[in-house]
Amino acid sequence: MRFTAWQHEKDVTTISISEASQHENQPVELHGWLYNLRKSGKIVFPILRDGTGLMQCVAVKANLPEQVFESLKGATQESSLIVRGTVRKEPRAPGGYELDVTDAQIVQRVPEEHPYPITPKDHGVDFLMDHRHLWLRSRRQHAAIRVRHEIIRGIRDYFDSHGFTLVDTPIFTPAACEGTTTLFEVDYFDDEKVYLTQSGQLYNEANAMAFGKVYCFGPTFRAEKSKTRRHLTEFWMVEPEMAWADLEEVKRVAEELVVSLVQRVLENRKEELKTLERDTSKLEKVASPFPRMSYDEAVKILQSKGSEIQWGGDFGNTDETLLTQDFDRPVIVDRFPTEIKAFYFQTDPQRPEVALGVDFIAPEGYGEIIGGGQRIHDLALLETRLQEHNLPREAFEWYLDLRRFGSVPHGGFGMGVERFVAWMCGLEHVRETIPYPRMLYRTRP
RNA sequence: UCCUCAGUAGCUCAACGGUAGAGCAUUCGGCUGUUAACCGAAGGGUUGUAGGUUCGAAUCCUACCUGAGGAGCCA
Missing domain, CATH: 3.30.930.10 (Bira Bifunctional Protein; Domain 2)
Structure with a gap:
């Protein structure tokens, strides 16, 4: 898997989202899944889920290599990914902290022809229990x-x-x-x-x-x-x-x-x-x-x-x-x-x-x-x-x-x-x- | 086992005897602060199954299948 090709940088610590408050203004790496994605032209807000919490990330087109920005912009729900960036206190974000993205890699992209079935909308009991x-x-x-x-x-x-x-x-x-x-x-x-x-x-x-x-x-x-x-x-x-x-x-x-x-x-x-x-x-x-x-x-x-x-x-x-x-x-x-x-x-x-x-x-x-x-x-x-x-x-x-x-x-x-x-x-x-x-x-x- | 209710697009639902529709999801386009983002467009259907009634059935009737809630029993 391309995960192995991901270059490790020794000044960047891998943390879980629950530890974000202890790493304010520090460069960190998060490993998780795409919970939801909102995009607005030249800025995208991927929300990352890692099992310990949710982290809203901010990816600005002007600050990122074209390929990184495009891959985030086209990421599908529940795709697995690695994101690197700086933790910043942000009252507007759910959880109170936000990650300014400096680099990202999609580990496995959920294909659009078989999208993740559980959307952020309502579902019935039968459907949810089947999934x-x-x-x-x-x-x-x-x-x-x-x-x-x-x-x-x-x-x-x-x-x-x-x-x-x-x-x-x-x-x-x-x-x-x-x-x-x-x-x-x-x-x-x-x-x-x-x-x-x-x-x-x-x-x-x-x-x-x-x-x-x-x-x-x-x-x-x-x-x-x-x-x-x-x-x-x-x-x-x-x-x-x-x-x-x-x-x-x-x-x-x-x-x-x-x-x-x-x-x-x-x-x-x-x-x-x-x-x-x-x-x-x-x-x-x-x-x-x-x-x-x-x-x-x-x-x-x-x-x-x-x-x-x-x-x-x-x-x-x-x-x-x-x-x-x-x-x-x-x-x-x-x-x-x-x-x-x-x-x-x-x-x-x-x-x-x-x-x-x-x-x-x-x-x-x-x-x-x-x-x-x-x-x-x-x-x-x-x-x-x-x-x-x-x-x-x-x-x-x-x-x-x-x-x-x-x-x-x-x-x-x-x-x-x-x-x-x-x-x-x-x-x-x-x-x-x-x-x-x-x-x-x-x-x- | 019994009683009640429900099965329509991938999902949630509408249409209740007269040409099968919306929102979300997906695809394409737009947007630099979104909070289930928003705006525009496209694709997507043997209406759970099998019979029946009718000029005509998603709609009415019968049986079956699947699921949900409840009764009894229990933690």
Whole structure:
């Protein structure tokens, strides 16, 4: 590629656009892609994109060799190029700095017979999703993925600095964690049916008995026929699990995690939130303590607001929105009916009809972002639950072992990364919070 | 799986029973401060597919395909 023919000048530093402010009035070299181009006769304004930001360049015909000026003037959207010039403070330019071009080379020119498909105008969802590999270059998508990165870093930092050990759980699993209707079957292993994990939960419990406090963080898979703005078939979930923890401790840790993540995004991703036009005043109100209520209370509140819900039923999406509409921070609901919760939840010793499970429901209609609770530590109770749920005991022998060899009260939760990112970014749909979303009718690119 | 809505130029849309149109993108021309730049011109169409109704269908009817939103289920 002609890139190699580009003469390096030793007094010119190659910088990224995000570093421009530190190089005011200095000659620099930028490597990037043409985001947009405006031209006006003998002056052209190429806007360069390099993954760290946007830089408006100014190329004046009179100051440049003919060939350089003409190549910039005829450059097409998303062509890759190298530009050399002097950084100058310029209030008129987006970003506050501008580059006075002294030299430029197009590395690969996008041919006009196949122009870059995503223009600076409006596009539909279907078209953009078909071009997801290119759509990621757009400002809003770029910003959302950077917020995602910040949240993932924040999750790791939080657990790593609070005594948790990362102990990842397998993706191929032989049995269901919860139901059996939402599993992806993998037809490969000779001796038995294997499925893609829908939760690392059961393994996490074993890990917690080995390490005390653990978390796993990876993709999970749900074969649900869900077609809504809150669902992906492949999504990322972080699941901490703690030995010697009860329901209150689970709630405390989850709340502390949420607060730390919101703070971190607000501090480190201001620019991205601005690009996304996120109303950050709503996020600034997310502080401890979060409102807490029992399932019983939640049902009463919902009924008073006109919901059809009866005690024993699960919340629908409209119920979640109703429940959170009077609050500016996530609502913590606990003690759900035992019947609607997974088999492994500890029941309330005073009220066996309710399980020590907890959900965090995000405000602004973003729904359930965290689900967790205290697990059964009593062998006899767990055996009973397995029977009640018609689960094959043999497959759970190892899980029962955890109650035979030094059982302790323990608990944890799972947090869906994409829903959290959607909430932080104020996005309509979780598909924009993951680089390549996998959904019911979309597996490409 | 069910319910609702939508498929017209590369893209976003208009035309709603009577000759298929605009903006953006692309090409050519003009412009030394543009901010989704602007001005002028050109090329670009089997109206998702298959039937049907009609003198005449992008438009009305039927089936199918594709997509979107929602329900249930869930993070």
